[in-house]
Amino acid sequence: MAWANGGATRTTTKEHRRWAKAVLRRDGYRCVDCGYQGTAGKGDVNADHQTPVAFGGTTTLGNGRTRCVPCHKKKTGREAAEGRRRRRQRPAQRHPGIPVD
Ligand SMILES: [Zn+2]
Incomplete structure (x- = not known):
C-alpha cells in the first residue's frame, strides 16, 4: 500500500526516531x-x-504521546473517520466583501 510505504519512510528518519x-x-x-x-x-x-501531522500537528515533544499498539490503532482509526467527516463538512470559503476576480 502506498500510504503504508510513505508512513514507513516518514517514521524512519533520524529526527523522527x-x-x-x-x-x-x-x-x-x-x-x-x-x-x-x-x-x-x-x-x-x-x-x-x-x-x-495531517491536521497540522508538529513533531515536537509537546505533541507527542506514548501509546501501546492497540490504543495507537484505535486512535488512528478515529482520526481517519474524523478526516472523512471534516472533508464532508468543510464549509465553502467565502469573503463576502471581496469580489472574486
Ligand atoms: Zn494503551
Missing part, C-alpha cells in the same frame, strides 16, 4: 490511554502525534 525516543522516555514507556507499561526497544509502545 529521536523524537519518538524522547516522547517514550518522558512518558516512561507507559501508554497514556490505558496505562499499559511498555518495554524499551520492544516496540510494544509507540510515540504518537496527539494532533496528527
